[in-house]
Amino acid sequence: MFDFVVGLSNIIAAVLGLVAIIIALGVGTVTWQRFYLGQLRWHRIGKELRRARPTLSRGEFSRATYRLLDQRIIQGKTSTVQEMNWLTGLIGAIEEERIETYQDTVRVPFTYHLGGESSATHQNRLHALADSYREYGAAVRRRWMLRTAAAPIVAEEYECSRVMASLIDSYARLQGTTPSEESRRLRDRTVGLATASDGLEQWVRLAAWPNLGIYRKSPCFAAVKVSYAPYRVVTSAESIAHRTLPEGAEAVKILRPEEVETPSGNDFDGIMSRLHGKSGYRVEMDPHSGRQQLHLCLSETSYFAFRLTQWNEASPLANRPEHAYQSRLLSVNLLLLDDADRVILVRRASTITHGGQFAGAASGACEVVARDGIEADLDADGLPDPMRTVIREAREELGIDLGRPERKLGALGLIEVMSPRDMRTYVLTVTARIEGPATEFRVISGSTDDIEGTWELGTDAMVIDLRMALSSAVAMREFVGWLKASPVILPHAAGGLLLLLVARLELGTANSNERRMELRDLVDALDVPAAASPSILPPCVTLQSLMGT
Secondary structure, three states: OHHHHHHHHHHHHHHHHHHHHHHHHHHOOOOHHHHHHHHHHHHOOHHHHHHHOOOOOOOHHHHHHHHHHHHHHHHHHOHHHHHHHHHHHHOOOEEEEEEEOOEEEEEOOOOOOOOOOOOHHHHHHHHHHHHHHHHHEEEEEEEEHHHHHHOOHHHHHHHHHHHHHHHHHHHHEEEEEEOHHHHHHOEEEEEEOOOOOOOOOOOOEEEEEOOOOOOOOOOOOOOOEEEEEEEEOOOOOOOOHOOOOOOOOOEEOOOOOOOOOOOOOOOOOEEEEEEEOOEEEEEEEOOOOOOOEEEEEEEEEEEEHHHOOOOOOOHHHHOOOOOOOOEEEEEEEEEEEEEOEEEEEEOOOOOOOOOOEEEEEEEOOOOOOEEOOOOOEOOOOOOEEEEHHHHHHHHHOOOOOOOOOOHHHEEEEEEEEEEEEEEEEEEEEEEEEEEOOOOOOOOOOOOOOOOHHHEEEEEEEEEEEEHHHHHOOHHHHHHHHHHOOOEEOOHHHHHHHHHHHHHHHHHHEEOOOOEOOOOHHHHHHHHHHOOOOOOOOOOOEEEEOOOOO
16 A cells, blocks of 8 residues: 555656646746736736727737737837837727818827827826836736746836836826917918919918917927827838838828829839828927927828829819828928027029928938938837937038037927928928028038938028017018018928017017017018019028038
């Protein structure tokens, strides 16, 4: 009996040992870790997602979660943008884009919109979602069976949860601001400009700038915040922009109507930023610091899609197809100023788009996807960063470094323009300081990028003395009248200059010989008819050579 019991106990011990080994091997595999993390996400993060979207089922959550984890296992890394896209897809908040004949319903990022809620409720839910990521991270950090918390995917999930909690909190702190009564008279105002040479009526709309009449802090936003949607506008399913869509991204196909020019196969088809959702932007403030931020909701458009939605003489404006304004490109435009408030505009080369006309000192579009020789304009979290675009464009076109603190780079505001090659394009206007007087500014030969920037420059520049333009109500009316009528000033530059006038007037830094100028003086000046002789420059405007040695 004793021998039998000993033998049986040895057998049982061997079986238990074998079971322990099998369990150890099992829980150490990726399959077990994937299953465990999926369950942990449902219990920690899923509860908050169900508050934002009560119809969210466990099955839908699990399918999306395991797809996300599988991507990370294959790629061997985590991505903040990937995580944010996962949340956006599960929450499923939508908005309607509507521009004249074009309309569409699109999914918007959860950081920008959680679906039909007040600002306060939106903030509270974002804070709660950030807390759920902290709980998830803490649970991941704890070492469960056989200390498998040391696995790489577990460590990456913990780091991702920590970053996401901090990032979501940064969006949750923002709250809307209310502009002054005078400022409201200018917001969304459309200012008619000189008709283009091919007959298109041009205009600029003043969309957003800091609420300086109430929060007298700075003429520029403290920061530009971006919410990103995994959505790309392309020309067709066969285009390279469609074939290179990232995992989980959505695409909308633009058909190629016969009357619109079709880009050739040799043309560049980069991926650029587009304004996304109902408005795509709002002015917000951090209540802890009082600093205002411009919050942009961005997605992507291909360059081909942008070209196919622009003016073409063979396609009259009245016959524009339904997708005419679907690209909704967001570009940037730089205004350089000196310490005496003189602004520099640069004439564009005659061989490029808008050739021979004056724009900001540098301009371009946010490159969302890297291409040979150019890094993507993305921030540390992988989100589009228009301010990086400005720094890159200034280096390529002007040969100057705007990344230095003394340059005081800042976002002045957002405008919308209508011109032959920028129909309903949004422009982020940015300012920076130069060393020395504007009248001595020159682009040094050899300092620009011959591949990306040199060929865009003309030979001369225009200097606008803002203090002289604001020296009296008469001087301002004369300058604004000329600005509206001048055929050589692009709407991008005209809108930027108007934003500068608004900033100076709202901050109370514009003083005339008669009295202190106010915002209503600019409103009155915009109502004055355009100048009859725009070729005659007002006293505050001078021309000078651009190139130096």
